Amino acid sequence: MIIQKLPWAGIRVQTETTSLAIDPLFHFPSKFGQPQEPLYPLNEFGPVDAVLITHHHGDHFDPEAIASFYGEAVPVYLPEASVELAGHSRLTHVMGAAVGQSFCIGSFTITAVPSVDGMGDPQVAWIVRSEDTQLIHCGDTLWHGYWWSIASTYGPFDAACLPVNGAVLELPGRKPSGQPICLTPEQAVSAAVVLGARTLIPIHYGMIHHPPIYTQTPNLLDRLKASADGTMDLTILQTKEIHVL
Known part of the structure; x- marks a missing residue:
């Protein structure tokens, strides 16, 4: 199984016969200012047989890009409550x-x-399995208590793609909480350990930092490396980079 890092939270997964994309993004949500990293036409990463979407937020579900680059008839899977x-x-x-x-x-x-x-x-979250290899992609989840049941039912995993930027939001019309809306670096390592993941592939960081609307947690890569050191393998991929499981 080949994993290719797409911008932001996306990955492309490929075997000899099949390929799919999870949360591919091309159109940057304007409410977050300007992207801090480049975005690429999705066809630069190659075709896919299907698209998996973790949730409908604009930085994870880009239907215009999916239709333009993969075709209007490509199969797209969403949480059932988001299909409409x-x-x-x-x-x-x-x-x-x-x-x-x-x-x-x-x-x-x-x-x-x-x-x-x-x-x-x-x-x-999406579990993708091919023969004896499997990964889990968790979108922009925050910490929760389902890790243990996922691990006991489906684990262990060869790779866990987990958000790491611990973003704090201040959105118009919503009272700020001051709490991260996705995993912090330390929480991501803990989740990967509980899941029984052989390697942690960090996603959902770097591209968006637009205070006070969207504030990425500081020093995240250093914290991630320190937290993972001696605990588990860490595979940091740049956009377009490939990792073979």
């Missing part, structure tokens, strides 16, 4: 997945498992 939100897009083959549901895409077996969104919206 794709109704006004050009996408013609959108399907919902319930927590615990599994389905096949070519050589992959895909399973939706619990995830907890920092804004309280529907979200799933």
